[in-house]
Amino acid sequence: MSNMSNMSNITPVDITVTSAYQTKFGELWDKSLYDLIAETIHGVLKNSSLEKKDIEIVYFANKMASQACDQNHISAIINQILGTQVPVIRIEAACASGGVAVSQACLALESGKYKRALIIGAEKMTDLPVDQISYDLMHAASQQERDAGLTFVGLYALLAKKYLITFDATEKDLALPSAKNHKHAQSNPKAQFPFEISVEKIMASPLVADPIRLLHCSPITDGAAAVIIEKNKNNKNKIKIVASAQAGDTLALSQRETLTTLPATTHSAQIAYTQAGISPQDISFAEIHDCFSIAEILAVEDLGFCKKGTGFRAMRNGDFSMGGACPVNISGGLKACGHPVGATGVKQIVEIVTQLQNPTHTKLKKPLVGLAHNIGGTGGTAVIHILTK
Numbered sequence: 001m002s003n004m005s006n007m008s009n010i011t012p013v014d015i016t017v018t019s020a021y022q023t024k025f026g027e028l029w030d031k032s033l034y035d036l037i038a039e040t041i042h043g044v045l046k047n048s049s050l051e052k053k054d055i056e057i058v059y060f061a062n063k064m065a066s067q068a069c070d071q072n073h074i075s076a077i078i079n080q081i082l083g084t085q086v087p088v089i090r091i092e093a094a095c096a097s098g099g100v101a102v103s104q105a106c107l108a109l110e111s112g113k114y115k116r117a118l119i120i121g122a123e124k125m126t127d128l129p130v131d132q133i134s135y136d137l138m139h140a141a142s143q144q145e146r147d148a149g150l151t152f153v154g155l156y157a158l159l160a161k162k163y164l165i166t167f168d169a170t171e172k173d174l175a176l177p178s179a180k181n182h183k184h185a186q187s188n189p190k191a192q193f194p195f196e197i198s199v200e201k202i203m204a205s206p207l208v209a210d211p212i213r214l215l216h217c218s219p220i221t222d223g224a225a226a227v228i229i230e231k232n233k234n235n236k237n238k239i240k241i242v243a244s245a246q247a248g249d250t251l252a253l254s255q256r257e258t259l260t261t262l263p264a265t266t267h268s269a270q271i272a273y274t275q276a277g278i279s280p281q282d283i284s285f286a287e288i289h290d291c292f293s294i295a296e297i298l299a300v301e302d303l304g305f306c307k308k309g310t311g312f313r314a315m316r317n318g319d320f321s322m323g324g325a326c327p328v329n330i331s332g333g334l335k336a337c338g339h340p341v342g343a344t345g346v347k348q349i350v351e352i353v354t355q356l357q358n359p360t361h362t363k364l365k366k367p368l369v370g371l372a373h374n375i376g377g378t379g380g381t382a383v384i385h386i387l388t389k
Contacts (some may be wrong), residue, residue, distance in 0.1 A: 010274045015106050015241040017387070018116075018228040019048035020350040025223035025338030026192040033065060033124040036224040037074075038081050040120055044226040055228070056114045058088040061101035061121035062342035067128075067136040078120070094140035095291060097121065098345025099246070099374030099383030102227070106244040109231040116231075121346035122224035133220055137341070140377045142252035153217060153292070155253060155378050157209035160294035162259040164211060166309070169297075171211055173312035175202040177296040178215055178335050180321050185332025192221055192338030216293040221338035225347035239353050243386035245271035251380050260309075262379035265302040272371075272384040273304075280304030283326055283386075284368050285355060287348035289375040290333040299373055300328065303384075327364065330355060345374035349385060356389045 021043035023036055031039075037060075045052065058078055065071045075088035091101040098121035105117040125133055138146050145155060160174060179199045185191040197215060205215040229241065247267035250256055256263075273279060280303060288303075290296035297311040305326055306314045314320065320328035331337045331351040334344060352370035359367040372385040 010271055012277070013106060013110065013242055013244050013275050015109055015244070016230045017239040017241060017349070017353050018050065018230050019044050020227045020353040021047055022190050022225040022347050022350045023223050024190050025221050025340060025347075027126045028222040029126070031124075031222065033071065033122060034077060036122045036124060036222065037078060037120060040122065040224040040226040041078075041081055041118070044118070044228055048228055050228065052082045052084060054116060055082060055084065055086055055118045056116045057086055057105070057108060058082075058118045058120065059091055059101040059105045060088055061091045061097035061119070061346060062123060063092055063094060063097050063140070064123060064125060064136055064341060093381045094376035095289070095339070095341050096345060096374045096376030096381040096383050097342040098225070098347065099372065099385065100345070100376075100381065102346060102349055102385060103244045103246050103383050105229055106241060109229060114231075116228065118226060118228050119346055120224065120226045121340075121343035123340035123342040124222050125220045125340060126222050130220060144252055144254065151209070152378070153212055154209040156292040156294055157212045158253060159259050159298065159378070160211050160292070163294060163297065166260050167312070169312045171203060172199060173297075173316070174211060174216060174293050175199045176312065176315040177290055177293040177333075178202050180315065181290060181329045181333040182336045184322065184327075184330050185336035188331050188337060191332045191336055192219060193336045194332065212292055212294070218291045218334035218339040221340040223338055223340035223343050223347070225343045225350045227346060227349050227353070237389075239356050239387055239389055241385055241387050243272035243275035243384065245269070245275065246381070246383045247271070248381050249379050251377065253378055260298070261302050262298055262375070262382065264379050264382035265299060265373065265375070265384075268382045268384045269303050272386050276386045278369065278386070282369055283371045285327045285330060285364060286371040286373060287331060287351050288328050288333065288373045289344070290329060290335050291339060291375065293335070295375065296328065296333070303371070303373060330364075345372070345383060348372035348374060349387070352387050356387060
């Protein structure tokens with residue numbers, strides 16, 4: 001059970017985002033992990049007035065370099081690209097690696113030891129066969145689940161089946177997040193799949209693990225993203241991180257008290273709302289971790305955007321679509337924009353910064369406050385960031 005007895009100890013966050021950059025997401029056959037990191041460093045510096053020498057510390061989010069790229073010790077590669085000797089810390093927290101890297105960088109700045117940090121998330125996944133990538137991804141699950149022959153599709157299928165039965169939702173409802181996010185991705189040139197897919201086509205796609213079908217699943221993706229953050233940067237036109245919260249849970253689903261909520265999300269969200277001094281209803285838009293469609297339905301409820309068991313009904317009503325009360329995954333989310341595991345949490349920050357700086361191309365009414373929600377595994381790690389201008 002979540003223990004929120006120390007809420008009085010939660011302190012506000014005040015970090016400025018100086019620059020943000022994202023590569024194209026997709027099957028990038030002509031780019032190596034080194035290429036993606038180098039492009040991202042060059043891009044995020046170009047979007048700022050900073051030089052390589054201005055970076056004081058780097059946090060690098062990555063899960064699969066050793067398996068997919070046969071490469072470890074990425075910190076030295078980053079210093080090689082930067083031409084510096086700054087500390088580089090690699091963060092691995094499964095699919096939440098990017099969010100944790102941002103959170104740890106915020107802590108470093110809040111400590112006062114550093115004033116500026118570069119966060120990079122990068123993953124090169126498409127050079128290996130799908131079955132090998134699926135096997136490697138399962139290192140983020142428990143040994144018991146692996147021994148049982150489960151994959152992450154199977155684990156999320158257990159969550160989906162329990163949800164459908166408990167709240168009388170339908171398989172059509174399970175297709176709604178994917179259809180919505182593909183529609184949103186049409187306006188994102190960096191997305192892996194920037195095109196619409198109908199609910200009917202999603203429901204007709206092959207069954208992978210009942211009730212999850214192929215088009216309920218996020219893809220295997222190459223890509224990278226980066227942000228530079230600073231402390232004590234007084235500029236009213238800058239984007240601020242006003243909350244950064246991380247929580248955890250058991251590795252194995254069998255050790256959970258419930259399969260219809262992810263307590264790590266509810267716990268980290270409550271901390272983040274307290275840090276920011278706001279409620280869920282103050283969030284203008286959100287980037288949510290939709291590794292599978294059921295994950296987004298659980299998240300909109302766990303984040304307090306609607307009551308438990310009503311997320312699918314809110315999606316039927318269009319509450320999380322463009323023009324709705326709180327648009328979710330304007331980028332296309334993991335499903336349509338792509339899911340290069342270590343980069344996803346950083347890319348969510350990049351997307352929110354982009355929307356806060358220039359909301360006109362997506363026609364957001366009042367993009368005042370954005371929330372990023374990043375999950376590791378089946379909710380063993382959850383990270384929430386709240387940003388505002």
